[in-house]
Amino acid sequence: MGKLKGSTVILISMGFALIFGLAANIITTRYGFKQEYLVLEKFVIAPIGDVFMKLLLVAIVPIVFLAIAGGIMELGQDKAKLKRVSIKAGAYYFFSTLFAVIIGVGLAYLINPGLTGSSTEHIALKQHAQTVSMIDILVNMFPKNIFASLTEGNMLQIMVFAIFFGIAIVAMGGKESTRVKELVHYFTSVMIEMIKIIMKFAPVGVFCLLVKAVATQGYSTIIGLALYVLTILAGLVLHCILVYAPMLIFAVKMNPFTFIKNIGEVAAVAFATSSSKAALSISMEVTEKRFGVTREMVRFLIPLGASINMNGTAIMQGVGTIFISQIYNVDLSFPMLCTIVFTAIFTSAGAAGVPSGGTIMLTSILLMVGIPAEGIALIMGVDRALDMCRTVVNISGDIICAVAVAKSEGAVTKIHC
Numbered sequence: 001m002g003k004l005k006g007s008t009v010i011l012i013s014m015g016f017a018l019i020f021g022l023a024a025n026i027i028t029t030r031y032g033f034k035q036e037y038l039v040l041e042k043f044v045i046a047p048i049g050d051v052f053m054k055l056l057l058v059a060i061v062p063i064v065f066l067a068i069a070g071g072i073m074e075l076g077q078d079k080a081k082l083k084r085v086s087i088k089a090g091a092y093y094f095f096s097t098l099f100a101v102i103i104g105v106g107l108a109y110l111i112n113p114g115l116t117g118s119s120t121e122h123i124a125l126k127q128h129a130q131t132v133s134m135i136d137i138l139v140n141m142f143p144k145n146i147f148a149s150l151t152e153g154n155m156l157q158i159m160v161f162a163i164f165f166g167i168a169i170v171a172m173g174g175k176e177s178t179r180v181k182e183l184v185h186y187f188t189s190v191m192i193e194m195i196k197i198i199m200k201f202a203p204v205g206v207f208c209l210l211v212k213a214v215a216t217q218g219y220s221t222i223i224g225l226a227l228y229v230l231t232i233l234a235g236l237v238l239h240c241i242l243v244y245a246p247m248l249i250f251a252v253k254m255n256p257f258t259f260i261k262n263i264g265e266v267a268a269v270a271f272a273t274s275s276s277k278a279a280l281s282i283s284m285e286v287t288e289k290r291f292g293v294t295r296e297m298v299r300f301l302i303p304l305g306a307s308i309n310m311n312g313t314a315i316m317q318g319v320g321t322i323f324i325s326q327i328y329n330v331d332l333s334f335p336m337l338c339t340i341v342f343t344a345i346f347t348s349a350g351a352a353g354v355p356s357g358g359t360i361m362l363t364s365i366l367l368m369v370g371i372p373a374e375g376i377a378l379i380m381g382v383d384r385a386l387d388m389c390r391t392v393v394n395i396s397g398d399i400i401c402a403v404a405v406a407k408s409e410g411a412v413t414k415i416h417c
């Protein structure tokens, strides 16, 4: 990754992917070259995209574990500081997510995307249905078998275990703890090197992932749900203007455009992979190298944010719930709206940072307030495109929070942007 010069190359590859994907969509749908394209997709585009995605994900479980445990160990040298940082980040996550859901629900009521009568197609998608209450989400955060959590890639459980692991090392103190700390550092360095190697393939990987998404989706589904899409996009933009920009200007003292300029590479990866998890390591690199946040802060705050701070997802869940309730003519009372807002805070936090992770969690909200869960099928067609955008918003929030908290702790060294 060197000095992050790869960002230009990735952006160029994204541009080509959009052109190529749209061209593929047009020739397959209008000129009957579907078979030819499908062969290309099956044997070249999909495998390369999948391998890139897998390479990113395989490194993530160890990185999250090592990063959080390592971050706590470092911060734990100053226990009061660890407590302060956790409280500040926790408050930021809670309020920014609350704001995000309110923006989503408010905009959905303003625009009424489900009252256009255009979306009538009902596809059964019951396999996605799952009832998860807030209590379930909280209880399920605690692992009972860490090896099961590791093999399942259950990030929340791995995170909780890493937090306890880090705290235990700090509590243990003495020579032993120093040795474990060194071990954690060595392993972390190995994983970071591995990510650097994987990122060399990013331009090709991002190209293939995007081509596949654009070629298979095309425009048709998007037109039918245009209003829903517009509502979410408006919500994402509004959130950036009302929450992110003031945070940058007042808490970080940074021009929002400087911020945007410097997250190009990580935004491109988040956009192409639709996965905060996949973008995690680059997020860490950018927060440290570009924004000058100290390594201990980065290691603690970025994985934590990538796992539980998903503002873009919260916006989608707010809009999605109202949209589906309008389609199914379900009247929502004020207490039900409050339940939706509160539940979305947890379901967005509990969503896995993978493509459509937040959409699957949306079913819990629907079931909780008695909206037919199969309504989720209505939005699945446009989900991928929206997921790309909200994932960028998700990871931006993590970086902003990390820089703001670090700044308030005097843990921002030289800013390189």
Ligand code: ASP
Residues within 6 Å of the ligand: 274, 275, 276, 277, 310, 312, 313, 316, 351, 352, 353, 354, 355, 356, 357, 358, 359, 387, 390, 391, 394
């Ligand atoms: N794809 C999103 C992420 O990884 C989660 C979601 O909203 O589906 O951040």
